[in-house]
Amino acid sequence: MITIPSKAAEIIKNGEIVAIPTETVYGLAADAFNIQAVLKTFEAKGRPADNPLIIHISNLDQLKRIAINLPEIALTLANSFWPGPLTLVLQKHSNVPDIVTGGLPTVAVRMPDHPLTLEMIHLSGPVTAPSANRSGNPSPTRAEHVQNDYQNSVPVLNGGISRIGIESTVLDLTGDQPVILRPGAITAEIIKNKTGISVSVLENRDNKNRTKSPGTRYTHYKPVATVEWLESETKINDTNTYYIFHSDLIFKPAPNIFYYKGDFDSMARDLYDHFRTADHLSFSHIKIEPLPDLNVSPLIHALIDRISKARGN
Ligand code: TXA
Ligand code: MG
Numbered sequence: 520m521i522t523i524p525s526k527a528a529e530i531i532k533n534g535e536i537v538a539i540p541t542e543t544v545y546g547l548a549a550d551a552f553n554i555q556a557v558l559k560t561f562e563a564k565g566r567p568a569d570n571p572l573i574i575h576i577s578n579l580d581q582l583k584r585i586a587i588n589l590p591e592i593a594l595t596l597a598n599s600f601w602p603g604p605l606t607l608v609l610q611k612h613s614n615v616p617d618i619v620t621g622g623l624p625t626v627a628v629r630m631p632d633h634p635l636t637l638e639m640i641h642l643s644g645p646v647t648a649p650s651a652n653r654s655g656n657p658s659p660t661r662a663e664h665v666q667n668d669y670q671n672s673v674p675v676l677n678g679g680i681s682r683i684g685i686e687s688t689v690l691d692l693t694g695d696q697p698v699i700l701r702p703g704a705i706t707a708e709i710i711k712n713k714t715g716i717s718v719s720v721l722e723n724r725d726n727k728n729r730t731k732s733p734g735t736r737y738t739h740y741k742p743v744a745t746v747e748w749l750e751s752e753t754k755i756n757d758t759n760t761y762y763i764f765h766s767d768l769i770f771k772p773a774p775n776i777f778y779y780k781g782d783f784d785s786m787a788r789d790l791y792d793h794f795r796t797a798d799h800l801s802f803s804h805i806k807i808e809p810l811p812d813l814n815v816s817p818l819i820h821a822l823i824d825r826i827s828k829a830r831g832n
Contacts, residue, residue: 528642540678544658546648588750601630657791684788783816
């Protein structure tokens with residue numbers, strides 16, 4: 520475990536990989552312009568090489584080395600939401616190795632909101648960083664999750680618990696109009712309210728659109744335990760089941776029953792930790808209370824998306 524950003528930056532400059540904290544989830548970082556280093560992240564994760572990576576930057580000057588033909592709204596969005604959980608898909612600069620984008624002519628970029636990681640990137644330059652889980656596991660939201668996934672073989676810059684707990688919103692700016700490819704903490708409504716920019720939301724359930732966001736073609740975020748929406752008639756008494764409620768139902772408290780009392784920020788922050796804990800303790804099922812309307816919290820859409828993926832659809 521590392522605590523000093525300059526140490527992590529040294530690892531990056533030596534062409535090695537290091538796990539880094541962000542406000543969303545931990546990432547597995549490599550020098551974005553070093554093909555061999557980037558390859559090491561694909562190998563470590565067990566990730567298919569056609570699934571493109573997000574480049575993480577610490578200032579807007581770095582963007583010019585990564586993307587070309589920036590539309591004006593890219594700068595408006597960057598100024599409004601960076602550092603923060605918004606990834607922009609832009610036209611790729613020829614500097615960026617093809618391995619980073621899985622051969623696509625576009626590149627995903629964001630400025631993460633974590634002081635240790637911003638300081639590291641300031642010293643190392645831009646890094647690619649897929650979520651630091653081994654492929655098929657939930658994204659790590661704590662340094663210990665990364666250590667467990669790699670049995671301590673990958674150094675981790677310890678930045679505590681990820682504040683948001685769910686991966687960034689991915690917004691594609693390369694088409695006729697901006698489209699959210701992956702829902703996250705920054706919603707279309709938040710973007711509209713803050714910048715006046717209208718964006719649509721890809722309903723990525725049909726196969727035609729799945730190729731647009733390559734990551735959605737793979738199974739992600741899937742615990743070993745079966746994840747299900749709780750049916751209202753289900754009795755809450757199965758000791759092999761781990762229960763997560765967003766409301767405040769009055770069942771007898773138990774170590775396998777969690778209530779969020781309408782606090783969706785905390786529910787999102789804890790979700791992947793629950794998945795990992797349930798597996799660690801060998802629960803066979805995870806049952807989650809069906810979520811309310813989208814307008815109740817900006818995180819509902821992202822929560823439904825990630826829980827649906829964990830259910831295997
Ligand atoms: O919050 C996050 O975004 C975290 C932290 C570490 O920053 N990173 C993350 O990376 O979730 P990853 O690699 O697990 O997911 C990247 C997502 C995938 O769905 C991928 O398909 C999409 O971004 N993506 C990357 N480049 C793209 C591109 N050029 N066009 C469309 N989608 C792209
Ligand atoms: Mg991921």
